[in-house]
Amino acid sequence: MTQHDPVSPQAPAHWQTPQRGMLARLFDGVQSALPSWLGEGAEQADAWVLAAERLGHAVQALEQAGRPAPAQLVRAMERAVARVAAQPELRTMDNASLIQQASVALRSYVDHTRGACPEDARALFPVYQPVAALARMGRCEPADLWRWHPFPWKPVSATLLPATEAGDLYDSALRVFREQEPPALLALADVAGAQASVAGDGSLTTCWQLLAAVLQLRAAGALEWDHVLQRAVSGMVAQHARARRGQPADEAQLQALAQDMLFLLAQGVPLLPEGEQPLARALADAYGVLPQPPVVVRVDTTEVRTLLAQAVQGLPEESVKTLGELRWPQDLYNAYLQSADAWSRELVQQLNRWARQPAHPVPQSALVLSAQLARASAQLGLDELATLGHAIERALVALQVRMARGEEAELLHQAAGVLGHELHQVAVDFVRPVPPSLLEQLAALAQKPDSDRVVLPLPDPALGIGAATGEAEALPEQKQGEEWQAYLKDSLKQVQQLQAVLKQWEARPENAGASSECLRLLQGLQQASREAGAASVLPLVQAALSERALLRVRDASAPDRLQALQQAVLGLEAGLREELVQAGHLAG
Incomplete structure (x- = not known):
């Protein structure tokens, strides 16, 4: 499969649809509608009203594009901005900054992810939670940002269901709400299994199977008795009551309940020893909700190495730099080392400052610097350095959509330090592999790629060597x-x-x-x-x-x-x- 992983913060996004372009313009409009982000005009009601209107259009665009997870955050932003517009006392710099942060996170998420089934936008929860609170939306949970579109019904084999005799649904559910002990939970799971066996309809069968599975997980201690699980139990009891009254099933509610229960499966199944809870595992496998190991994306420089070999043909030996199997024009090598060293030192400084305050947004200049280092290293066939630079960039791109934890920011700072050290090794004619554990840790922060190999686009030849590996500029002291x-x-x-x-x-x-x-x-x-x-x-x-x-x-x-x-x-x-x-x- 061709790798489409973004190679720089400005690279074309995965999601190439007309809706994406519309959203880009809408988010730009939201930003321009609030001059308070420049430190002025937070009290202007018209700005908030205009931002709310544009956010409403963004909700529609996301829903039409089949992206209900990020649409949930945009909907919360719309309600929050509308509330602020109606109440002058809420028109503060803090609230404007909150909407700005959410807009930037959304824009980055949409630019660097594509729709999936399920779409996991839980990385947006740190901004979703305060926005939902400002909007007075009541309870909000990470499960709100984990959604399927469209939702497929995939019942598993009936042989995995409990085989014991089932009791009364209402008595069993009432008992669970009273005590939540394993015997009560397993009794209700038996009832749910019995309902699945006679439901007939694919959606009802799947939902009853899912309920039996999550109750078994709760009985095994893999889930908490939280609001999501309580909502699943009460929702399925309500569906049973509709059936007893001769009413058709509420398909919209069934989809919402199924999504909640699959979210619970994704949380609980990985905590179990291998082989336990076959029903839960079968459903988790059928829907593919279990976490996958991180994929390290390696930069392929095979073609570049061939071009480099051709470039040095006919050059005198004193004009050629040799390092192992690699041979470069000496001026290209010198320009690379000088620029890459300057970029690396600046990247370390940027990430060091950010690591001390990881609640701040990802530094945009760090994204550009890591992309420059990856591309310049790829241009010289230094695949290990290019792979590390690209891994740092991919991790930074992923952290644009959420607040980084302190240890995550420090990992990126340390990775930049390793990259600088490896550059110094190249300068003394020594190349060694980047520690695999570091690449795996960085991959765990990044979005899942399409492939484990990528060919980075090199600077256009018309730009000349200096465009990618030219001399670093000596700048005057920064104004204050x-x-x-x-x-x-x-x-x-x-x-x-x-x-x-x-x-x-x-x-x-x-x-x-x-x-x-x-x-x-x-x-x-x-x-x-x-x-x-x-x-x-x-x-x-x-x-x-x-x-x-x-x-x-x-x-x-x-x-x-x-x-x-x-x-x-x-x-x-x-x-x-x-x-x-x-x-x-x-x-x-």
Whole structure:
């Protein structure tokens, strides 16, 4: 299977549908509707009303695209923003920041995941919970973000059901709610198994089987008697009461109950010793809900090594650098080492700061730096370094959609340190494998890939070596205080102009004026970032410039031709907003 794993924070997303483009514009609209994110205007009711309207459109787009899990968070955001719009006392910077955080997390989740069955969006729960509280939605659970679309009914063999004589459903359920002891739970599981045997209908049969399985798991101590399990028991009792009254089953409720019970299976079955609870295991296998081991994605440099071998043919030996089986032009090797060392040191510093405050968003510049290191290393055939850089990038991409734990941020900081150490080993003519355990830990943080191998796209030859491995720039000392904040705000305004130009260019691909204006704005941002000493922002600008240059060799008629550039500009905007938040915090 072809690997489509995103190779940079600006790479085309997995989810290539018209709805995705619509959502990108809607999330951009939500951000632009709230000027409070720049530190002003939180009390403006019109901004909140406009944001609520756009979030409502986003809910519809997600539901039409068959993505009910992230739609649940957008629905909570819509209700929260509508409530804030109606109550002036709620129009605060804290609430605006909360909606901003949720919008950024959603945008990243949609960009870097694709719909699945089930779709597991529980990574969004840290932002879903406070948003739901602001919306006054009542109880919220991780199970709300774990959804199937459409839901398949997959009853298993009746031979796995309890074979004992069943008692009365209502008496057994009442007993479970009173005491929750294993004998009561197993008695109700027997009743559920008996109901499954006579249900006939696929949906009812599956639901009764699922109820029997989760009750057995609770009796074995693998599940808590929580709200989700209580809702499953009471919901199936209500379905039985409908049948006794001669009413048809409520299919919508059955689907919701089945999804809750499969969520419980996914939590409980991995805690059991192998071979126990065959009914629960059979259902978990049928629906594929058990966690899978992490997949380490290795960068394949076979083709690059062939090209490198051709590149050194005919060169004098003093112009060739040799390391094991690898041979490079000496100037390419020197440029790589100089740039990669600078990028690596900056990446370590970025992740070190973030590891001390992991509740902050993932630094956008760290994403760009890890992508640069992976691509530059791949260009030299250094597959181990490229694999580690790509693993760091994939983990950072995944952590954009949720708040990282302290140990996760520290793992990424340590991984960047290992990458820097391995670079020093290359400088002294020594290459060794990256520790497999480190790659496995990073893979556990990332989204599940399509394949365990990937060929990273190399910089376009028209850009020259310097585009990927040129010399690192010596920047002046970063501006401070009001000058720094003024640079950030001016740059953000330039980015917003750039986004407007890109929308015009997308509507009229033949618009040469939009192309020229895009280049002018990016070059102006690059110059301003250099003058401001913005080491954290400049890589984001340069990444956008690289994507702008690559448009020369892309099919002008391709509908997604501008997508990578738009993603790069989005990453630049997020990086500037992040710096603004930090600057405002420091100023306060």
